[in-house]
Amino acid sequence: MKRTILASLGLVLGMTTFALAESVTIYSGRGEALIAPLIRQFEAESGITAEVRYGGTSELATLLLEEGANSPADVFWAQDAGALGALSEAFAELPAEVNGAVLEAFRSDANKWVATSGRNRVLIYSTERVEEDDLPQGIADLTDEKYKGRVAWAPTNGGFQAFVTAFRVAHGDEATKEWLEGMIANDAKVYRNNGTQIDAIANGEVDFGLVNNYYLGRYTARDAEFPVGQTPFASGDIGNLILVAGAGIVEASDNKENAQKFIDFLLSPAAQQFITLQGYEYPVRSGIIPHDTLESLETVNEISPQVDLNQIGDLEGTLALLREVGLL
Amino acid sequence: MRCFVRSACYNGLVTGLSSHARAGHKSRPSPLLVLPALVVALGTCLPALYLLLRAFDAEPAQLGEIVFRQRNLLLLLNTLKLVAVVLVIGTLIALPAAWLVTRTDIRFKKILSFLMALPLAMPGYVMAYALLGISGYYGFVRQWFGIALPPLHGLWGAGLALSLYTFPYLFLNLRAAFLGMDPALEESAQSLGRGRSEIFRRIILPLLWPALVASWLIVGLYVVGDFGAIALMRYEVFSYAIFTQYSGAFDRTYAAWLCLMLLVLTVAVLCLQRVVTRNMRFASTGTGIPRPARPIALGRWAVLAWAFLVMVVLCSLGLPLLVLIHWMRLGLPEMDLAQLGRTAIGTLLAAGPAALLTTTLALPVVLLTLRHPGPLSSLVDRLAYLGYATPPLAFALAMVFFSLQAAPVLYQSYALLLFAYMMSFLVLAFGPIRLALLQIGTRQEEAARGLGSTPAQAFVRVVLPRRCAGRLPQAACSFSSWSSRNCRSPIWWLRRDMEPWQ
Numbered sequence: 001m002k003r004t005i006l007a008s009l010g011l012v013l014g015m016t017t018f019a020l021a022e023s024v025t026i027y028s029g030r031g032e033a034l035i036a037p038l039i040r041q042f043e044a045e046s047g048i049t050a051e052v053r054y055g056g057t058s059e060l061a062t063l064l065l066e067e068g069a070n071s072p073a074d075v076f077w078a079q080d081a082g083a084l085g086a087l088s089e090a091f092a093e094l095p096a097e098v099n100g101a102v103l104e105a106f107r108s109d110a111n112k113w114v115a116t117s118g119r120n121r122v123l124i125y126s127t128e129r130v131e132e133d134d135l136p137q138g139i140a141d142l143t144d145e146k147y148k149g150r151v152a153w154a155p156t157n158g159g160f161q162a163f164v165t166a167f168r169v170a171h172g173d174e175a176t177k178e179w180l181e182g183m184i185a186n187d188a189k190v191y192r193n194n195g196t197q198i199d200a201i202a203n204g205e206v207d208f209g210l211v212n213n214y215y216l217g218r219y220t221a222r223d224a225e226f227p228v229g230q231t232p233f234a235s236g237d238i239g240n241l242i243l244v245a246g247a248g249i250v251e252a253s254d255n256k257e258n259a260q261k262f263i264d265f266l267l268s269p270a271a272q273q274f275i276t277l278q279g280y281e282y283p284v285r286s287g288i289i290p291h292d293t294l295e296s297l298e299t300v301n302e303i304s305p306q307v308d309l310n311q312i313g314d315l316e317g318t319l320a321l322l323r324e325v326g327l328l
Numbered sequence: 329m330r331c332f333v334r335s336a337c338y339n340g341l342v343t344g345l346s347s348h349a350r351a352g353h354k355s356r357p358s359p360l361l362v363l364p365a366l367v368v369a370l371g372t373c374l375p376a377l378y379l380l381l382r383a384f385d386a387e388p389a390q391l392g393e394i395v396f397r398q399r400n401l402l403l404l405l406n407t408l409k410l411v412a413v414v415l416v417i418g419t420l421i422a423l424p425a426a427w428l429v430t431r432t433d434i435r436f437k438k439i440l441s442f443l444m445a446l447p448l449a450m451p452g453y454v455m456a457y458a459l460l461g462i463s464g465y466y467g468f469v470r471q472w473f474g475i476a477l478p479p480l481h482g483l484w485g486a487g488l489a490l491s492l493y494t495f496p497y498l499f500l501n502l503r504a505a506f507l508g509m510d511p512a513l514e515e516s517a518q519s520l521g522r523g524r525s526e527i528f529r530r531i532i533l534p535l536l537w538p539a540l541v542a543s544w545l546i547v548g549l550y551v552v553g554d555f556g557a558i559a560l561m562r563y564e565v566f567s568y569a570i571f572t573q574y575s576g577a578f579d580r581t582y583a584a585w586l587c588l589m590l591l592v593l594t595v596a597v598l599c600l601q602r603v604v605t606r607n608m609r610f611a612s613t614g615t616g617i618p619r620p621a622r623p624i625a626l627g628r629w630a631v632l633a634w635a636f637l638v639m640v641v642l643c644s645l646g647l648p649l650l651v652l653i654h655w656m657r658l659g660l661p662e663m664d665l666a667q668l669g670r671t672a673i674g675t676l677l678a679a680g681p682a683a684l685l686t687t688t689l690a691l692p693v694v695l696l697t698l699r700h701p702g703p704l705s706s707l708v709d710r711l712a713y714l715g716y717a718t719p720p721l722a723f724a725l726a727m728v729f730f731s732l733q734a735a736p737v738l739y740q741s742y743a744l745l746l747f748a749y750m751m752s753f754l755v756l757a758f759g760p761i762r763l764a765l766l767q768i769g770t771r772q773e774e775a776a777r778g779l780g781s782t783p784a785q786a787f788v789r790v791v792l793p794r795r796c797a798g799r800l801p802q803a804a805c806s807f808s809s810w811s812s813r814n815c816r817s818p819i820w821w822l823r824r825d826m827e828p829w830q
Contacts, residue, residue: 036667058575059721065580066725070732072740156576192559202465203479227465319579326399328572328579 023049024258025072027064029057029079030245034279041274042265048258057083057158064090069252074259077116077247077266080158082165084113084246085313091248092256094263101267105301106244106284109310113248116266117275118282120300121163121241124209124216124230126201135231139167139239142208143182151188152197152209155327159194159212159243164322165312166241170305173321180325190327201228212243214280217293232295235303242304244284357700364692365708371751372715376591378726379718382584394585399569403586406483407565407593410558411548413487414494418547419540421491421640422498428633430506433623440637441503447644448496453556454648456489460560461651468654485561490551492644497550498543505539511622537604542762545601546755549594549717566590570719580725587722594717598710678742682749689750690757698765709758716755723752 028035032054039050053060057079064071064087076091078084084091091112098114099107106115125135136142142151154160167176189206191197197209198216211230219226233239247266249259265271272283276290282297283290290296322328386394425444429437447455462469463477470476480488509532517527555567566586573583626633693712697705715723727748731739738744 056575062574062580062725063728066728067732070736070739156572158576161576190562192562199464199466203463203467204465204476205478328576 022047022258023051024074024255024262025051025053026075026077026262027053027055027060027073028077029055029060029083030077035077037278038266038271038274041270042262046258046261046265048261050262061087064250067252071250071252073250074253074255075247075262076250077245078113079245080162081115081244081246081309081312082158082162082315082318084108084248086315087248088112088313090251092251092253094249095260098263098267102284103286105242106309108246113246114263114267115244115246115284115309117245117272117279118284118297119159119212119214119243119245120232120282120304121159121239121243122211122213122230122232123239124198124201124211124228126204126207126227127229128227129204129207136208137234138237139210139233140179142188143179143186145186147186147208149187149189150207151183151186152191152200152206153183153188154191154193154197154210155322157193160210161315161318161322162243162312163210163238163241165314165318166305166307167238168314168318168321169311170238170307173317177321177325180321180327184325184327198228202226210239213294217280217291220293232300232303236305237303238305238307240300240304241307242300242309244309245281357696357705361692361696361700362704364689365696365704368689368693368715368751368754369708369711371747372711372718372754374730374751375718375723375726376588376714378729379584379587379591379722381729382580383588385584386581390581394582400586400589403564403566403569404589404593406563407552409483410487410490410563410565411551413483414491414551415544415547417487417491418495418498419544421495422502422543423536425637425640426499426502426506428637430503431624432626432633434626434630434633434637443641443645444499445496447493447648450493450648452490452493452550452554453560454652455493455644456485456557456560458648458651459485459489459492461655462647466655466658468651471654481561482563486558486563486565489557489561490554493557494547494550495640495644497547498540501539501543502536505536509535541601541604545597545713546716548597549713549755552590552593553717553719555719555721566593567719571721574721574725583722587719590719591714591717594714595710598713678745678749682746682753685746686750686754687757687761690754690761693754694758694761694765698762712754712758715751716753718752720752723748 026039032052035052035054039052042048043050053073055063060076061078061083064073064076067073068090071090076084076087078087088110094111094114096111099109099111102115103118106118108114123136134146136144136147141147164176164180167179189200191200191209194209194211194215197206197211198219200206201209202219213230216226216228216230219228247263249256249263253259267285269285269287272285272288275281276283276288280291280294282294282300319328422444425440428434429440429444434440460479461467463479464470465476467477467479479485514527514531517531522530552565553567555571558565558568559571566589570583570586570590573579573586693708697709718726727744728739731744
């Protein structure tokens with residue numbers, strides 16, 4: 001038995017990982033299914049080996065906070081701007097031209113991270129149980145008696161939290177709290193994320209949901225009959241907010257050069273085109289063919305509320321508010 | 329007369345376990361037993377230490393607010409309700425099933441036992457997916473028969489999913505207890521004119537008690553810590569709230585407090601278990617070897633028994649398989665088989681050594697608690713349960729924290745992953761090992777020592793062979809349960825992605 005123990009110990013110690021010379025370690029909050037081909041492309045082009053750790057954006061953000069200066073990560077690619085904002089201390093400053101190359105609507109002023117794709121908040125609804133006339137004009141309508149028990153939301157979701165922060169910036173904390181409490185009183189149903197809200201509408205559990213724009217396309221692409229539709233609210237409503245996914249270079253990285261190469265790759269036309277077509281999102285640079293099932297970026301820009309991305313970094317305040325009303 | 333005695337063993341009145349308690353005065357436990365125990369104590373303490381560290385990050389003013397939030401009470405109530413539902417449903421399935429395959433003339437006992445243990449190989453959330461997969465838009469009931477059912481969720485959804493997944497723990501422990509029981513006592517009672525139900529109540533049930541309590545404990549702790557099934561069923565319990573704090577709120581302080589509350593709950597349960605099973609002994613004190621019980625002829629009841637067993641197998645195995653096949657058909661065109669193979673190999677590589685090492689580590693610890701009862705052994709025993717109850721995410725963060733502080737080389741290494749697994753799953757190996765050792769008793773070991781063997785020799789020659797026999801299925805189950813729990817454990821988060829489309 002002793003021999004077995006020794007043998008297994010040897011195995012264990014032998015398998016400790018060692019960093020390779022030409023490599024880059026990426027913490028990705030974006031899913032493997034979408035990202036893996038992009039990573040392979042990067043490896044083939046650059047000759048750099050990419051070590052990718054996939055996980056939830058916020059789990060990885062928690063991990064990065066825990067690791068601090070000892071983090072093995074070089075790049076953090078996050079699903080939402082809230083996490084990027086929360087981590088801005090942990091990021092190294094990017095060269096000025098990185099954000100300069102990005103469309104104005106998606107630019108980060110502090111230059112700690114760069115947007116890699118854009119998306120917007122939308123309303124999804126059941127095409128079976130909701131008439132055109134019943135669609136709400138604004139996010140505020142959803143607290144109406146008419147929608148009691150029919151609306152889904154995901155208070156723990158990063159996109160939703162970014163929307164609440166924007167709500168606070170645009171209308172103030174009091175109005176935001178009032179709306180949140182109105183939704184709770186109206187029996188809004190809590191779901192974990194965007195996908196589960198879409199499922200819930202198809203299943204007949206609820207009739208409306210508040211999500212990011214790029215999820216539904218993946219359902220309808222394989223099932224034209226899928227009984228869920230999506231629409232923006234009336235022009236200028238806070239419910240039409242534009243958001244981003246983005247990446248930053250971890251300050252603790254001892255490999256910032258390769259990290260920069262990866263970020264440059266993400267902003268390259270080829271990668272942007274891939275994210276646009278495969279991910280149903282908006283490119284952050286010009287000259288990319290848009291996805292034909294999406295509203296044009298011009299329209300989205302026009303109907304979105306006038307809230308600057310750089311102003312919605314106060315995740316802390318939003319979380320406090322969500323906690324106060326009992327959603328977290 | 330040979331007999332099983334369930335009695336108090338104050339001051340070593342009876343032989344058996346207590347004889348070794350006395351022997352403890354004379355012979356100190358060997359370092360071979362103490363060293364593993366210390367490793368376990370240290371390893372399982374780390375998360376609790378980490379949590380305390382994080383918990384007191386909070387401002388004093390904030391503390392009161394956090395600890396006395398009304399929401400905590402709601403979470404506690406929900407958690408207790410869920411545990412109760414799972415234990416009741418699980419026992420209602422496992423107890424009759426274990427009795428049928430050990431005490432009756434039902435056929436195909438081996439296959440039945442195997443099938444009853446098999447659901448363990450499926451992660452809890454797969455069971456939840458399976459239940460959800462019956463209903464809803466993509467559910468097979470609608471896709472095949474055109475009927476849309478509202479999906480299960482909340483307490484009953486989570487309770488059903490978890491009990492269909494965890495009842496095999498109960499079943500295996502109860503089956504082992506039934507098999508290890510000496511029928512002589514029942515027969516004596518029968519010969520004294522006692523009826524079946526009275527025998528069950530007064531003899532069988534008390535003898536099943538340790539197995540029941542041990543498996544309730546494991547299942548209860550599992551339920552308390554489970555996140556996968558609970559998240560899918562959207563039922564707000566502690567683990568759900570903890571995950572929400574880490575994932576949705578970046579709030580390590582409140583999460584740490586919730587974790588600590590969960591651990592306090594665990595400690596309370598452990599104390600309760602100690603009270604319930606204290607001063608009981610379950611080994612035969614007489615000489616001779618128990619012979620198998622005479623099977624009870626089911627007769628016409630066999631139909632009912634089969635209906636029950638088939639129903640259980642259909643729900644716990646048939647349903648998930650059906651749903652998995654149904655969804656594989658929906659998703660097959662996009663499946664990356666090479667990736668699937670790599671994932672499978674990765675799981676095997678991590679789970680295999682982990683299962684082996686954990687069992688190896690569990691043995692000396694259990695031996696220490698049984699043969700050398702004392703403050704150290706009972707502390708280690710409790711700590712191992714604490715390790716199991718610590719939410720995986722907190723466990724993982726503690727490992728991150730301490731490895732980076734103490735040994736950065738180990739960070740994100742396979743060795744650290746194995747260590748974390750061992751510390752969190754150690755108790756899964758405790759139950760079967762303890763039961764086996766309890767039933768073997770100490771007399772044969774003592775005899776061997778009387779004939780000149782050292783304690784270690786006596787153990788290897790007498791106890792080990794008996795312990796190994798018949799325990800292999802359980803080891804296999806532990807293994808599969810390990811490998812399946814990998815997927816939901818955030819310790820694994822660095823490798824896997826729970827949401828394919830983020």
